[in-house]
Amino acid sequence: QVQLVESGGGLVQAGDSLTLSCAVSGLPFNMFSMAWFRQAPGREREFVAHRSWIGPNIYYGDSVKGRFTISRDNTKNTVYLQMNYLKPEDTAVYYCAARRAMDRGTPAVYDYWGQGTQVTVSS
Numbered sequence: 001q002v003q004l005v006e007s008g009g010g011l012v013q014a015g016d017s018l019t020l021s022c023a024v025s026g027l028p029f030n031m032f033s034m035a036w037f038r039q040a041p042g043r044e045r046e047f048v049a050h051r052s053w054i055g056p057n058i059y060y061g062d063s064v065k066g067r068f069t070i071s072r073d074n075t076k077n078t079v080y081l082q083m084n085y086l087k088p089e090d091t092a093v094y095y096c097a098a099r100r101a102m103d104r105g106t107p108a109v110y111d112y113w114g115q116g117t118q119v120t121v122s123s
Contacts, residue, residue, distance in 0.1 A: 006021065016086050033098065035098075097114070
């Protein structure tokens with residue numbers, strides 16, 4: 001059974017940093033690309049970051065570029081999202097997702113999803 005379990009969310013102030021983790025089990029982690037998406041109330045799910053399982057294929061959404069960093073530890077089957085200089089508009093439920101292909105895509109092309117973790121940034 002494939003499981004993606006996010007953790008690390010919480011309530012922070014604008015300008016703070018936060019690191020999210022996503023522990024993956026039930027699939028060959030080192031052969032899956034991993035991504036982070038987020039969804040705020042009343043809005044569509046938004047792409048945040050993607051890192052392929054091989055090569056330098058790393059992508060960021062425009063709204064987080066330069067502030068967020070995606071990384072992965074294949075020895076721990078875990079993907080991370082380091083978030084710096086958080087803004088109130090970063091408030092959302094953050095989801096990790098996995099797909100076999102290397103490139104990023106819309107939410108529909110990711111095969112597996114976590115349950116999400118809430119990040120709230122106060123002004």
